[in-house]
Amino acid sequence: MMQTPASTTAEADADLYLPRPATVRSRTVLTATEMLFELAMDDGKPLGHMPGQFVEVSLPGIGEAPISVSSSPDGRDRFELVVRRAGRVTAAMHDCRMGERVGIRGPFGTHFPVDGVLRGRDVVFIAGGLGLAPLRSAIQYVLNHRKDYGRVTVLYGIKSPVERMFLDELDDWSRRPDMTFMETVDRADATWKGNVGVITRLIPAAEIDPKRSIVVACGPPIMYKFVIVSLYSIDVANEDIYVSLERRMKCGIGKCGHCQIGGLYACLEGPVFHYPVLLGVEEAI
Amino acid sequence: MPAKKLSQSALALWVRKLIETRRVVAPQAKAEHFAYAPLSQAEDLRLDHDVTILPPRKYLMPPSEVLLRFTRKDGYTSVIEHEPMILFGVHPYDVAAIAQADRYFLHDRPDIHYQTRRRSITIVASDVQNASEDVFAACLGTATVHDGFDVLLTRVGDAYVIESRTPAGDALLALAQDLQEADPVSLGRREQVWEDAQKLLRRQVLKCNPQELPALLDAAREHPVWEKRSQTCFSCGSCVTVCPSCFCFDVEDELDPDLQSGTRRRQWDACLLSGFAVVAGGHNFRKRREERYRHRFYRKAKYLPERFGFMGCVGCGRCVKACTAGIANPVEVYNTLLEGAS
Ligand SMILES: Cc1cc2nc3c(=O)[nH]c(=O)nc-3n(C[C@H](O)[C@H](O)[C@H](O)COP(=O)(O)OP(=O)(O)OC[C@H]3O[C@@H](n4cnc5c(N)ncnc54)[C@H](O)[C@@H]3O)c2cc1C
Ligand code: SF4
Ligand code: SF4
Ligand code: FES
Numbered sequence: 001m002m003q004t005p006a007s008t009t010a011e012a013d014a015d016l017y018l019p020r021p022a023t024v025r026s027r028t029v030l031t032a033t034e035m036l037f038e039l040a041m042d043d044g045k046p047l048g049h050m051p052g053q054f055v056e057v058s059l060p061g062i063g064e065a066p067i068s069v070s071s072s073p074d075g076r077d078r079f080e081l082v083v084r085r086a087g088r089v090t091a092a093m094h095d096c097r098m099g100e101r102v103g104i105r106g107p108f109g110t111h112f113p114v115d116g117v118l119r120g121r122d123v124v125f126i127a128g129g130l131g132l133a134p135l136r137s138a139i140q141y142v143l144n145h146r147k148d149y150g151r152v153t154v155l156y157g158i159k160s161p162v163e164r165m166f167l168d169e170l171d172d173w174s175r176r177p178d179m180t181f182m183e184t185v186d187r188a189d190a191t192w193k194g195n196v197g198v199i200t201r202l203i204p205a206a207e208i209d210p211k212r213s214i215v216v217a218c219g220p221p222i223m224y225k226f227v228i229v230s231l232y233s234i235d236v237a238n239e240d241i242y243v244s245l246e247r248r249m250k251c252g253i254g255k256c257g258h259c260q261i262g263g264l265y266a267c268l269e270g271p272v273f274h275y276p277v278l279l280g281v282e283e284a285i
Numbered sequence: 286m287p288a289k290k291l292s293q294s295a296l297a298l299w300v301r302k303l304i305e306t307r308r309v310v311a312p313q314a315k316a317e318h319f320a321y322a323p324l325s326q327a328e329d330l331r332l333d334h335d336v337t338i339l340p341p342r343k344y345l346m347p348p349s350e351v352l353l354r355f356t357r358k359d360g361y362t363s364v365i366e367h368e369p370m371i372l373f374g375v376h377p378y379d380v381a382a383i384a385q386a387d388r389y390f391l392h393d394r395p396d397i398h399y400q401t402r403r404r405s406i407t408i409v410a411s412d413v414q415n416a417s418e419d420v421f422a423a424c425l426g427t428a429t430v431h432d433g434f435d436v437l438l439t440r441v442g443d444a445y446v447i448e449s450r451t452p453a454g455d456a457l458l459a460l461a462q463d464l465q466e467a468d469p470v471s472l473g474r475r476e477q478v479w480e481d482a483q484k485l486l487r488r489q490v491l492k493c494n495p496q497e498l499p500a501l502l503d504a505a506r507e508h509p510v511w512e513k514r515s516q517t518c519f520s521c522g523s524c525v526t527v528c529p530s531c532f533c534f535d536v537e538d539e540l541d542p543d544l545q546s547g548t549r550r551r552q553w554d555a556c557l558l559s560g561f562a563v564v565a566g567g568h569n570f571r572k573r574r575e576e577r578y579r580h581r582f583y584r585k586a587k588y589l590p591e592r593f594g595f596m597g598c599v600g601c602g603r604c605v606k607a608c609t610a611g612i613a614n615p616v617e618v619y620n621t622l623l624e625g626a627s
Contacts, residue, residue: 014397015363017352017536017549060355061540061547086565103361221568248564250536255389255396256554257533258561260580261570263588282506283570 016253019058019103024096025078030165033085034130035094036070040078041104047079050111051137052244052272056252057081057093058103065089066249068271069107070133072140082133082165108252110272112138112216112242114145122150122212126227128157128199128219132165134244134271135218143179150213152179153206157199157219161185161192182206199223200230210235218244224285228275241275245284286455288448288467288475296438296445299461300327303371306460307407310344311373312337324373332374332440336417336601340379340529341372345386345402346553352398352536353549364548367402371457374411374438377430377482378422378599382529383408384433385595389532392593398551407453410434412478416485419602421616424491427599428482441474486600489616492623495596498586501622506579510621515578517610522555524604524613530585530597531555556580582618 021042028036041047047055047069054068065087071080083093096102112118112135123142127135135154142149154173158164164183173181182202184195195201199219208215215236217227224243231241247266250256259266262281269277278284291299303309309324312334319334321341347366355361375383390399410430422428430437435454439446446467449455458464467475493501525531535554540547554561557577562570571577585597604613 015352015365016394016396017398018363019353019361021360058361058549060357060360061538061544063538064536064549084565090565101360220566221570246564247570248562250534250554253394255532255534256536256551257556257584258535258554260584260588262583263591283576 016255017105017251019056019064019105021101022104024098024100024102026098027096030082031163034165035083035085036165037081037083037093037096038078039081039102039104042101044077046073046077047104047107049073049079049107049137051114051141052111052134053107053109054134054252054271055081055104055106055108056249057083057089058105059089059092059096060103062092063089064103064105064250065093066108066252066267068134068137068244070136072137072144074141074144082130082136084130106252109267110270112244112272113214114138114141118142118214118216119148120150121214122209123152124206124208124213124215125152125154126157126199126203126215126217126219127154128217128223128227129159129163131218131220131223131244132156135216136166136169138216139173143176146178151209153208154179154181155199155202155206156181156183157186157202157223158183159186161189180206198226200226203227203230203234208234208236210237210240214240214242216242221246221285228285238276238279239274243273243275243278243285244271245273246271286449286458288446288472289458289461289464290441290467290471291445291447291461291464293443293445295461295463297327298463300324300330300373302460303373303457308368308370309373310341310370321372330374332411332438333414334374335413335415336376336420336603338603339527340382340601340603341375342382342386342529344370344372344406345383346399346532346534349550349552350398351548351550354546355538355549356546358545361549363397365398365401367405369405371407371409373409375408375434376413376601377410378420378425378427378486378601379529380408380410380430380433381427382599382601385530385589385593385597385599386532387433388593388595407436407457408434409436409438409454409457412437412439412475413482413486414440416488417602418488419605419614420486420600421489421491421602422600423483423485423487424489424616425495425596425598425600428486429479439475439478441471441478444471446471446475489602489614491600491616492620495586498596498619499590501619502583502587505622505625508622508625510618510625511575511579514612514618515575517612518557518574518578519610520557520559520574520577521609522557523607523609524581525555525557526553527603527607528598529601529603530589530599533561556584578612582615585615586619
């Protein structure tokens with residue numbers, strides 16, 4: 001007589017794949033394709049993330065997607081995600097109303113060294129497009145602890161003015177006396193009065209002191225190629241560069257194999273990498 | 286427990302007994318080949334198999350496995366599927382691959398789905414009696430194994446030497462009748478089987494020590510072999526599907542017909558498939574066939590050894606036949622690189 005297959009339901013906390021419930025507290029349209037969600041874990045506890053880390057967001061029957069936390073962790077039990085409509089999960093996320101429940105795993109991955117090597121240094125944030133979403137968490141963190149850092153500079157590049165996110169914050173950053181904010185668009189429209197051109201154009205103009213600065217960059221793959229060259233030309237050392245890389249991710253915990261960059265796992269050793277680690281790693285940048 | 290000896294007929298009786306008590310999965314004939322399947326009668330057991338089409342991995346990590354159940358109302362709950370089972374007649378190289386999977390899924394933060402399934406499986410290993418055409422396990426140190434199993438069976442003439450290594454193995458042996466103490470002659474013959482395995486399981490010869498492969502690959506990124514051999518690659522993923530040392534997976538949700546509940550499942554995935562590294566927006570981090578083809582060898586012979594201390598290949602040779610383009614053979618690839626290096 002053979003035994004039939006067994007299947008049991010195990011204690012929740014041991015399962016790395018089990019999302020924890022969280023509730024949508026508010027949602028704000030940012031652009032035609034990006035929506036900002038404010039979430040709170042149902043257990044009432046803070047998410048416990050550091051800037052640059054990501055969560056896996058689950059919607060039942062649709063699936064899971066890695067999304068960076070866009071808000072600073074400082075003393076808040078809510079956290080924010082910027083979601084660009086890009087496929088199944090992100091589109092369904094856009095349909096989520098206030099009060100609806102989603103699943104959250106994480107936070108996962110490495111973070112920007114806001115609590116480490118950035119302290120006492122000039123900090124230069126370089127954000128390309130949606131890359132502003134994860135960087136915003138670090139920018140907020142640095143501004144909340146402003147005296148711990150030297151000069152603070154934010155460079156923001158997007159394709160066209162309609163893609164600008166967080167208009168109030170951008171406005172605030174551009175007015176603050178204790179930081180420099182510069183932005184550019186690839187293509188202007190009738191309303192645009194600012195800089196036109198790719199983000200690398202801002203780098204020489206930003207008066208970055210290569211000896212004192214640490215550069216933290218996040219943007220599409222193509223951006224890094226040019227930004228790195230441009231930083232090199234103003235003598236920023238590789239040791240002073242951090243980048244955040246996106247890869248396909250199916251687990252977030254180093255098991256599914258999808259996020260490999262050479263022998264590195266973007267979900268474990270990344271998404272934030274110290275740039276020297278990536279030198280000589282094929283497929284990285 | 287010290288090694289015992291079992292006659293052929295006593296072995297058959299024992300297997301019958303095991304089938305009565307537990308689900309037994311073992312290599313059996315399938316058309317011209319062999320395959321693991323649930324064993325319904327002792328007569329179907331083929332300990333003389335050369336290699337099975339698929340490795341026993343499918344019992345530790347099924348092609349599609351439920352991880353979670355969800356309902357729209359109550360959210361997610363873990364589903365830990367497992368099935369008490371005896372994997373019977375597992376060749377040493379496949380035992381070695383299971384030990385790799387253990388390390389891969391249980392290091393650091395253990396994967397409870399794998400862990401639970403693994404714990405309900407008892408492994409009866411079997412030394413190889415007939416070698417498959419493409420095997421090169423002896424070049425990788427997996428022609429014989431000395432741990433990673435519960436029981437080891439070795440054919441010595443008309444009888445078997447049988448040795449248990451774990452309490453689970455002892456419990457299986459307790460069901461055997463006519464167990465004799467293994468005599469020195471039989472034990473000597475077993476030693477001989479192990480020694481012979483080093484020659485038998487070397488149908489292909491890797492011309493270097495596997496420890497040298499990471500350094501060899503380090504210098505081989507731009508080697509023409511990747512482009513040349515991958516020209517005819519169908520990106521079908523067969524080489525990965527048959528591999529006992531491949532563990533990558535995809536995760537997908539499936540809705541029940543009521544649209545209110547469903548399951549989250551993981552499925553085998555393959556880095557050779559064109560969409561494996563595609564992200565939203567359509568950017569593919571391994572767009573070219575050659576890059577995907579190369580990644581498989583780098584993962585196996587460089588990334589896994591550097592990260593986990595094992596090579597993601599046990600020399601079973603399954604990928605050689607599975608590849609209709611005839612390009613998946615690791616020995617050919619590494620030996621080609623070696624020619625260039627010397
Ligand atoms: C660390 C990290 C942080 C991230 N942070 C954010 C963030 O803050 N905000 C944000 O909006 N996004 C973020 N992303 C990206 C986000 O995870 C993806 O946009 C999301 O996973 C898309 O999932 P989806 O189900 O909506 O799309 P899917 O339905 O999975 O598909 C999206 C697109 O990917 C392509 N694609 C998918 N699968 C295949 C395939 N098999 N073959 C070919 N093409 C395929 C297609 O072009 C498709 O249109 C982040 C990603 C990572 C890794
Ligand atoms: S790579 Fe080929 S020979 Fe090596 S373990 Fe996998 S299937 Fe067997
Ligand atoms: S190497 Fe062979 S088996 Fe592997 S994907 Fe290419 S054609 Fe398929
Ligand atoms: S996302 Fe699965 S291994 Fe990194």
